[in-house]
Amino acid sequence: MATASMPENAMPPAIHKLDNIEAAKRRAAYKAVEDHFDTSYRYVGIGSGSTVVYVVEAIAAKGRDVTSKIVFIPTGDQSKQLIIEAGLPLGSIDSLPPVEIEHSKLDGLSALQVATGLQDLGLKGKRQSLDVAFDGADEIDEELNCIKGGGACLFQEKLVATAAKKFICVADSRKLQPRLLTKWKTIPIEIAPFAAPTIKRILITLGSPDPVIRQGGSAKAGPVVTDNGMWIMDAPFPPLLLASDLKHGDHGDGENGTWEVHHLGRRLKRIVGVLEVGLFHGRNGLQVASAGEEGGGQKPVAAYFGMENGEVEVRNAAEVLGSKSRP
Numbered sequence: 502m503a504t505a506s507m508p509e510n511a512m513p514p515a516i517h518k519l520d521n522i523e524a525a526k527r528r529a530a531y532k533a534v535e536d537h538f539d540t541s542y543r544y545v546g547i548g549s550g551s552t553v554v555y556v557v558e559a560i561a562a563k564g565r566d567v568t569s570k571i572v573f574i575p576t577g578d579q580s581k582q583l584i585i586e587a588g589l590p591l592g593s594i595d596s597l598p599p600v601e602i603e604h605s606k607l608d609g610l611s612a613l614q615v616a617t618g619l620q621d622l623g624l625k626g627k628r629q630s631l632d633v634a635f636d637g638a639d640e641i642d643e644e645l646n647c648i649k650g651g652g653a654c655l656f657q658e659k660l661v662a663t664a665a666k667k668f669i670c671v672a673d674s675r676k677l678q679p680r681l682l683t684k685w686k687t688i689p690i691e692i693a694p695f696a697a698p699t700i701k702r703i704l705i706t707l708g709s710p711d712p713v714i715r716q717g718g719s720a721k722a723g724p725v726v727t728d729n730g731m732w733i734m735d736a737p738f739p740p741l742l743l744a745s746d747l748k749h750g751d752h753g754d755g756e757n758g759t760w761e762v763h764h765l766g767r768r769l770k771r772i773v774g775v776l777e778v779g780l781f782h783g784r785n786g787l788q789v790a791s792a793g794e795e796g797g798g799q800k801p802v803a804a805y806f807g808m809e810n811g812e813v814e815v816r817n818a819a820e821v822l823g824s825k826s827r828p
């Protein structure tokens with residue numbers, strides 16, 4: 502863990518006076534961009550929520566000379582608008598080009614030979630990875646597992662995070678908790694509307710006392726409809742164990758009423774009608790790369806927290822207990 506002060510003069514003055522929490526988010530965002538944005542990058546993922554607004558501000562402040570050469574990939578309608586309004590080039594996660602190959606290697610080959618050649622090179626079907634994805638979170642534990650989906654964008658956020666070599670999480674100090682479901686009490690789950698009653702029954706059998714379909718409140722009568730035309734089920738569970746907690750005898754499989762993050766994430770994903778689960782768990786991008794695999798992981802490689810004292814606390818996955826414990 503490292504802490505750093507983000508000098509106010511390293512950031513452009515905020516147009517309006519920010520309250521303490523907003524100022525903390527902004528400091529964390531500028532520090533994360535300073536550490537993890539590189540002008541040589543080609544594809545950058547932009548997450549959703551109120552914190553990522555400052556990430557976009559920090560990137561846009563680098564100027565058009567830098568940003569015009571990069572394609573920015575959104576995680577939903579809000580982040581798409583942020584990218585457009587900041588004047589950044591907009592891309593889409595479903596239109597990343599294939600991995601580039603040296604064309605000289607393919608000169609003179611037939612279409613069949615090209616296809617076979619790509620196979621031989623181990624490149625057939627490989628897509629480009631994003632260089633980095635920045636996103637917020639609703640809660641982050643000591644092993645950098647995250648709850649996401651407070652803004653109903655979890656599916657595209659997971660799609661983008663797992664396509665990025667490194668996912669960088671940016672938040673304020675309230676989000677850092679020893680275990681998930683400490684202050685943020687529910688897991689957002691994106692579901693097919695038709696399956697809602699069945700999913701609710703299954704969640705109850707798994708130990709969630711009162712799962713509810715998220716409502717639009719005064720902004721929209723009836724359930725919140727996600728960018729993917731789905732609903733969000735918010736499922737409360739008792740605080741989740743870390744992988745390192747399992748050494749103390751509990752299996753974390755729900756038997757004793759307690760779940761470990763990874764066990765619960767995988768179990769929820771198996772329910773028919775669940776599009777995606779707002780638990781980001783398992784491997785991070787460094788672990789995926791060291792296994793020689795394409796893309797990234799669900800967990801951040803680093804998390805930046807804007808603290809109340811004006812500092813930014815950085816938690817790097819490589820230093821976090823348990824970050825190497827997942828297969």
Ligand SMILES: O=C[C@H](O)[C@H](O)[C@H](O)COP(=O)(O)O
Pocket residue numbers: 548549550551552553636637638639648649650651652653654655658
């Ligand atoms: O669906 C929304 C996302 O997961 C957000 O990244 C998360 O809710 C954090 O949002 P905020 O930065 O507004 O706290």
